[in-house]
Amino acid sequence: MNIQVQPRSARIAKSLVSRNEEMQWEIFIVSMLKKLELSPENHAKACRRYAQFAHHIAQKLGVDDDDVHVVVQGSMRTQTTIAGDGREKFDLDVVVKLSGPRFERLRDSGPFFEAFGEALEGLEGAGKPEAKNRCWRLPYPNEPFYFDVTPAIPLSQHITGANLRVRDEEQGWSPSNPEEFADWFCTIADKRFIFRRSLNKAAMDSAKVDPIPDQPIGIDDVLRRMVQLMKLHRDSYYKKQSDARRVAKPISVILVTLAAKAYDEMALSGQYVGCSAIEVALELVTRMPAFIQRGREIRVENPAMIGVHGENFAEKWNTDGGVRDQEFQTWHAVLERDLEALFSEEYSKRSENRVHAVFGELGVTAWKSSHGSGILAGLRATAPGLAGTHPAAPRSTGSSNTLA
Template structure:
């Protein structure tokens, strides 16, 4: 494991310190990443929609409503969603956990999956026609700014798959899944705070430690790991936006980015907690350290699910001639190069094309918004007062921080 910052990180931090631009770049990133959140009204609409969906499925399967559990998974649960580019809708992942007694006598994943698909029918005017995917059914919700990928899951009482739940996989039959356990693992680490961060949020975390279906609060700028992952996912989207189809298919998947970033973040917190002075330093160190958690000790690529050792998120890397690993390495190298090229300069004089390559159009708009805001501050003679405010407290106070086990 890397114990000290690499030359890349040292170069960038040295430049940021020399130009006194760390706070400016963090403010810009904060403005940008807040643009990526699910709007409050969309969150409320989605929550209501999947609640109604659960009740409808229960009725169609002749079950009690309490027998069907519906909850978000993936980026919704970890609060690492990013706004789609162009006019695309938010992709929201939903799990529908069915009672085990339905399939104890006939434990066929294909039967379960297609019976569930039939249960989704009958409300196409609201949800759209159910579209079959590998493990889920897609509901487009015409006219809404989101669509649901709905995955049916059933208990695995004997844990043959290694997890408490199992889902249909067209290649392997039953496949293990543990979205709650994985999200808990992530949130436990994402909620850690470095010494340079304000301690004022400690009580907030304690007060909001309960698991909610969807949070009312936005993710705070002090949520370094969540913000870093949003940044990396946004950069990946921009890098592969106009790529050939085969490269898009091989791009780093979100769960690999999340897992590697979280492992790096945890290691930095445990070994170098007191050596950082800003969020941007932590982000750069996380980016650098990520490849160290790709295991190839047995001749095959492995990135294990931290809460389900039998699941290898990088399993496909071993059967594609090295394409996915090369794409991960290519994207990671591009991310480091873009961050260095961007951050060694001043925010005011940033190159718009470079901003767009890293942050997309949202980043450019956030940059213009910040410059406009700064210009207005100057015109009112209050810039000096703003600069006198402690940077950590100033940034942290922008929005409430994220909470353990909640979604966004």
């Protein structure tokens, strides 16, 4: 006789539903993660700084404003930014796309990269630019953020597979497609599951500068919220580890890629039926390792750069004696264990240690403040309304690698 074993994520979620606690947990998580995002005031400051780049760089390089196009990339574009434990600066990633005759036949990346760094000198409040592998870091010493600014030029010569190339210390040039990767992620993240229950609801210059996304991330935005949660858990976990282990921790772009592929598989199958955002999140975590390709080498492909010249986000996993691979497996097992233990406890009896294991110091602070502050009622008013049963298919609403 065939006995179907219920997935662990479903068992935990059903336990939450039976205790009538799934909404409490969801709202607590959202309230806590919101504390890790840029405040409206600091978001406005970042936008003002960001808007200065294009004209300043064009002037310093002696090119037309129309030859400079500034775009956000990474977590700022995908709206998965966190600031560590809340005391660390926000890492905001920017790509400056340079076009025109001056940049069409460049062979050496070194002089191009150095000239760009010099062009960043003198930006108001930015501080002294610091060279990284592919980008220049602007520290903004008096702001709660810093910018990593990557210069890019149209693809040419022997590099194919993306529409941009950037300087790379080891390879000279490297293909890059931050906008395509972000679009791939956002298309998946904008898909929604309609769960089998309802949520309560109450009522400058001519140079191109793309706006920084600023839409609020809702309680039903499971993928984005889960990416934030995983980054937070990873950072909290590795703060307690040795320097050698911290160097090998899973990079964000791998977490983002695996999580998005798992979420997309669940959405596209039309067979996954969940009762809450927490169940979807737990199942997503369980499925992530299945999207690591294991053959002659380990690969986590850039899904927006497929082909002969594709990009392997896990390239370093193949040259370090298995250290990064083992770190991913170890951290992933800890994440599963911590989430299961956290959600298996009654919400009213959850321990400070459990909350700290998943969310760090900021989570503990948010947990303590939620006891008597009415935070649940206030945040419940921001939750989007969902009703009805789970449909056959979802509906769509309108490190060294900085893609994520």
